[in-house]
Amino acid sequence: MEIITLDTNQKHELIDITSKVNSVVKESKVKEGVCFLYVPHATAALTINENADPNIKTDIIKAVNKMVPEHDNYLHDSIDNNAAAHIKSTLIGVSEHIPISNGGLQLGTWQSLMFVEMDGPRSSRKIIVEIIDKR
């Protein structure tokens, strides 16, 4: 198990972590298997999408924020003012996997792996990477 640690700078932000995860895969020397990614936070998520046009990150954030308004009489907001981030974490999800073949992640041409911050800025956000060898 390896842990990638990130500081985030915005309230809402998608951060490309593909190269960091690629490094973990290379170091593992696993040729065929599956790479499991996991975010141990309840107001963040993981997504796999295009980052060749970085505007897609902005489009995703805006669209998701429209679907889940920042405030809408959420009960949790009286305790910690971030219910919307929790709801969006459930929609986008905290676990993803990517197959490994020939020692590399089998991401599509237009795919990057991105950490989704929805209650930033935060220090020490974590992504857990576990790799299982097919053998």
Add this chain to the structure above:
Amino acid sequence: MEIITLDTNQKHELIDITSKVNSVVKESKVKEGVCFLYVPHATAALTINENADPNIKTDIIKAVNKMVPEHDNYLHDSIDNNAAAHIKSTLIGVSEHIPISNGGLQLGTWQSLMFVEMDGPRSSRKIIVEIIDKR
């Protein structure tokens, strides 16, 4: 493979199954690996989110029900009046994984694993737990 069985009591309900899954992990004696959770139902789902404030469960249900209205001229409603539950199952998803390290699930401090009932009450809802040892 282990199966956790649940009866649900509400139409819409999040049920915390963290302790049940923890027991399966302990019994497996796996120290390093991944725990795979799967719901074999088309009107339910799985999510990982905060349950320290149980109001978050209510906020999630309300927000998702607003995004997917209970009735909206869905074609399936003429056969079985639960199209909204099917749509929400696709949005939230039926498969999740959580890494295992030092013999324990690597859930974050604020994370619980929850079964999402969206067409209850139902008896004998199932969650399939499979654990793969990293070795």
Add this chain to the structure above:
Amino acid sequence: MEIITLDTNQKHELIDITSKVNSVVKESKVKEGVCFLYVPHATAALTINENADPNIKTDIIKAVNKMVPEHDNYLHDSIDNNAAAHIKSTLIGVSEHIPISNGGLQLGTWQSLMFVEMDGPRSSRKIIVEIIDKR
């Protein structure tokens, strides 16, 4: 690793790939383990839902298209007119797993595995299938 290849015919379309994935599982001869499915595209996704009533596929497409309008001043639309498909890919997700027991996928009675096209028609859409034996 096996790759299933599909041509899609519609802009938005759910295509049942359960029997194709079942064939891969049978050929693998794995009795107990997990089947990992992955879509290497940024404008498509995977979902597990009911296809006994094929109308559910239409209901899902309509509901998701209502949540994410086809055009909404997305920045990416000026480059490639498909931002909505990218956003929906993030919501539905490109990775799924299904447990294998007794040599068969443990799908529920009402569950099918479906490829979600959101920017078709396209030729050579791919689904990567990787199977890990529990041993």
